[in-house]
Amino acid sequence: MGTILTQNTAWNNALSALLSLNGAGGLSPKAICRMNLRTLGGLIRSSGFYRQKAERLKIFSRYILSRHPEGVRKWFSAAATEDLRTELLKIRGIGPETADSMILYAAGKPKFVADAYTQRLFGRLGPVVEICPAVRQVGTAYTRVQSVFESALPRDHRVYNEYHALIVALCKNHCRKTKPRCGNCPLGNMCGRKGVTASESGKVAIFRGNQ
Numbered sequence: 036m037g038t039i040l041t042q043n044t045a046w047n048n049a050l051s052a053l054l055s056l057n058g059a060g061g062l063s064p065k066a067i068c069r070m071n072l073r074t075l076g077g078l079i080r081s082s083g084f085y086r087q088k089a090e091r092l093k094i095f096s097r098y099i100l101s102r103h104p105e106g107v108r109k110w111f112s113a114a115a116t117e118d119l120r121t122e123l124l125k126i127r128g129i130g131p132e133t134a135d136s137m138i139l140y141a142a143g144k145p146k147f148v149a150d151a152y153t154q155r156l157f158g159r160l161g162p163v164v165e166i167c168p169a170v171r172q173v174g175t176a177y178t179r180v181q182s183v184f185e186s187a188l189p190r191d192h193r194v195y196n197e198y199h200a201l202i203v204a205l206c207k208n209h210c211r212k213t214k215p216r217c218g219n220c221p222l223g224n225m226c227g228r229k230g231v232t233a234s235e236s237g238k239v240a241i242f243r244g245n246q
Contacts, residue, residue, distance in 0.1 A: 036062065038136040039091050039128065052079035064096035064107075091128030098126055111142035116231040120146065132176050137197070145192040148199050149181040153204040157183075159210060160226055 042051035055078045057064055076089040123134035132228040138146040188194055209220040
């Protein structure tokens, strides 16, 4: 539920929605399915786009109950990583980032989350990053960035988890979308784009000269 609620919003907003759901006894697929959309939307209002997210929570909950009555834990544990990702992406409202977050954090399987934080940070670092040949493959910016990390790091969900968490922390504390705090950034000596503005967020800079 958290991976759906945090779409296009800060985690604190999603957490507030989760706490609200928990207080109403709504942290289960059965409870979600029993609620009407207005009630559910009101409970998760803090997450933003709450009408859309209420619908997505219902779709996902109905899918679990109808296709995986054994429950999420057993479903995620038994499925192979790529099979699980393929199945999740077929569910309306679940895109690559949401699916990969579920796989990494809920299933404990190695799938790197190449979210906006990751693309911003390594886009700004640009030329100083050693580009992996896999980045030349056809695909979206998300899949190309993801392939860089999955080719370079040990295929271990604990490594992916920690690496992604460090990227998020760095971007929240230093490499912000607007008004980045470059002064004390631990990667400052690697970055030639100090003081970058919002219009220069550089999501594709990592790919320059490699297309």
